Amino acid sequence: LAPAHAMRTTATILFALAFAASASAFVNLPGLSLGQKSVGCHVNRISIKSAGARAPLPSLRALPFNFGKKNNEPPPPPYAGENPYRLFGVTEDAQYEEVEAAYKELCAEHTGDEKYLIKLEVMKERIYNDRLYARMKGTLKAKVKESPFDRKIRLQAKKEPWFAKVSFLKKIVKMPDRPYLTKLTLVMGAFTIAGWMSPTMSSTMMSVGFIVAFGFLYNKGTPEPRRDSSGDIGEIRPTDVKAMGKALGLCLLGAGAGFLLSQILIYSVPMPASVHPDSVVTSLVNIGAWAAAALFQASDA
Secondary structure, eight states, rough: HHHHHHHHHHHHHHHHHHHHHHTTTTTTTTOOOTTEEEOOOOEETEEEEOOOOOOOOOOGGGGOOOOHHHHHHOOOOOTTSHHHHHHTTTTTTOOOOHHHHHHHHHHHHHHTTTHHHHHHHHHHHHHHHHHHHHHHHTTTOOSOOOHHHHHHHHHHHHTOOOOGGGGGHHBOOOOOOOOHHHHHHHHHHHHHHHHOOGGGGHHHHHHHHHHHHHHHHHTTTTTOOOOOOOSBOOOOOOHHHHHHHHHHHHHHHHHHHHHHHHHHHHHHHHOOTOOOHHHHHHHHHHHHHHHHHBBBOOOOO
């Protein structure tokens, strides 16, 4: 009985040691210890021994199922895979006006498609954000070194006329713009040609030309009158007596200079028989009135 009892005792010890070893594989135990000594047992070629500190069990966060792990990465922006510049048909250095024009054109083409309109709005904001980011980095370069407004100011300061340095001439001398000068020249030229074609009507053409030049000079520099839906003038302005007096005086000055020059030519230069003296007077008087209406301004507006 003694050997049988010894074998049962040994088997019980071995089973206890095997169970403790298998349990320590799943529970973080420093080993099966008795007091301060580690217990080891060799059964055939299998060794069960305390290894001291061991690698911890794999955490649930390391598993491929992402249990308990939060995704902190931000979601991609909408329409991240599309090129907004290609959608709008503009270059990457397009101006604000070009982007806005392309946006409005696409919105007009897809009116009623709310999803597409939202997409266009998002893509436009992406373009503006790219431009802002490039400007903050200093990589955005301007197409022009000088704006049209600055260039206009610079040219005006550089080409300041001589009469601008004289106080009283600066208030009345005003160079005309192209539309005003073209209209004035055509009207005054028509009256002058009519005086040559009909010498008997020369005095009438001279008087009408003077009145027309006076009207041009009186209204020069004033804003365009308001018009109604039919295109007719629908505004009655009060009479500016001061401007009227200045316009009359300047036209008389110009016409008088032309009349004086015509008399000098008639009496000092022999004229052909086909040239009527009244036509010469009409031409020079109209030219003097034209010069007054073109070079001066009566209104203080």
